[in-house]
Amino acid sequence: xxxxxxxxxxxxxxxxxxxxxxxxxxxxxxxxxxxxxxxxxxxxxxxxxxxxxxxxxxxxxxxxxxxxxxxxxxxxxxxxxxxxxxxxxxxxxxxxxxxxxxxxxxxxxxxxxxxxxxxxxxxxxxxxxxxxxxxxxxxxxxxxxxxxxxxxxxxxxxxxxxxxxxxxxxxxxxxxxxxxxxxxxxxxxxxxxxxxxxxxxxxxxxxxxxxxxxxxxxxxxxxxxxxxxxxxxxxxxxxxxxxxxxxxxxxxxxxxxxxx
Numbered sequence: 001x002x003x004x005x006x007x008x009x010x011x012x013x014x015x016x017x018x019x020x021x022x023x024x025x026x027x028x029x030x031x032x033x034x035x036x037x038x039x040x041x042x043x044x045x046x047x048x049x050x051x052x053x054x055x056x057x058x059x060x061x062x063x064x065x066x067x068x069x070x071x072x073x074x075x076x077x078x079x080x081x082x083x084x085x086x087x088x089x090x091x092x093x094x095x096x097x098x099x100x101x102x103x104x105x106x107x108x109x110x111x112x113x114x115x116x117x118x119x120x121x122x123x124x125x126x127x128x129x130x131x132x133x134x135x136x137x138x139x140x141x142x143x144x145x146x147x148x149x150x151x152x153x154x155x156x157x158x159x160x161x162x163x164x165x166x167x168x169x170x171x172x173x174x175x176x177x178x179x180x181x182x183x184x185x186x187x188x189x190x191x192x193x194x195x196x197x198x199x200x201x202x203x204x205x206x207x208x209x210x211x212x213x214x215x216x217x218x219x220x221x222x223x224x225x226x227x228x229x230x231x232x233x234x235x236x237x238x239x240x241x242x243x244x245x246x247x248x249x250x251x252x253x254x255x256x257x258x259x260x
Contacts, residue, residue: 011227013180014201014241015249017188020176021201022253027169028198030162037155044148051141058134065123065130072116072123079109079116165260172256184230191237201239203246212236 008016086102086109093099177185191200202210204221214235216224224231225242232239 008179008181010229011245013184013230014227014239014245016176016179017184017201017239018203018241018246018249019253020173020180020188021192021199022249023169023173023176023256024192025198026253026257027166027173030166030169033162034155034158037151037158041148041151041155044144044151048141048144048148051137051144055134055137055141058130058137062127062130062134065127069120069123072120076113076116079113083109168260188239191239195236195238199238201241202233203241203243205243209233209236209238209240212238216240 083106086105090099090102093102180188188200192198199210204216204224207221208215212233212235214233216233220231223229224240227242227245230239
């Protein structure tokens with residue numbers, strides 16, 4: 001649809017507005033089918049990434065602790081070697097002072113061994129705790145990954161069904177917007193964003209405006225049917241069209257939507 005260069009009549013403006021409303025409502029319906037799925041997928045992706053990072057960090061911590069335990073065990077061996085050396089030296093000392101000095105060295109090395117053994121025990125306990133956390137994290141990660149895979153598949157199926165139609169309708173929506181003067185289009189978008197169901201243009205059905213169900217005075221109904229000026233519902237602010245025009249445009253849009 002090419003952009004219209006001539007000034008539209010009020011009736012043409014009303015038809016263009018109602019067509020735009022029907023197209024935008026259909027786009028809303030398509031997006032509602034997706035619902036919160038895209039956000040759910042995004043949240044699950046964040047959770048999976050967080051659990052993966054946490055598990056990897058814990059594994060790295062285990063590697064560090066293992067290296068520390070090895071270092072402590074090597075230190076114990078060094079202390080034991082030192083003890084043997086001092087004990088050997090005690091066999092050839094010349095006086096008590098030298099003997100006592102070597103005894104203190106042996107005692108110091110023994111204390112260092114005790115401290116290292118205590119630290120190894122603590123580090124092993126820390127490793128066991130981290131292993132339990134890793135196992136729990138792996139279970140959560142597997143569950144979340146499975147759930148994410150399911151949700152991604154669900155979203156992909158919906159997107160495959162609706163993406164082409166939404167792109168087509170978005171293009172049509174832009175074409176109809178181009179027909180409508182800026183002031184009127186701004187009003188349409190403002191009303192649409194302020195009402196819960198997104199209906200900015202509604203028809204008169206059984207003497208009341210669709211969407212709000214407030215009764216429209218007979219004289220106003222006559223003016224709306226005359227299609228000579230843009231009239232809004234005094235209660236909801238919605239733009240009003242007569243039921244005949246609405247039915248004609250619904251049939252026209254039905255043909256458009258039936259392509260999908």
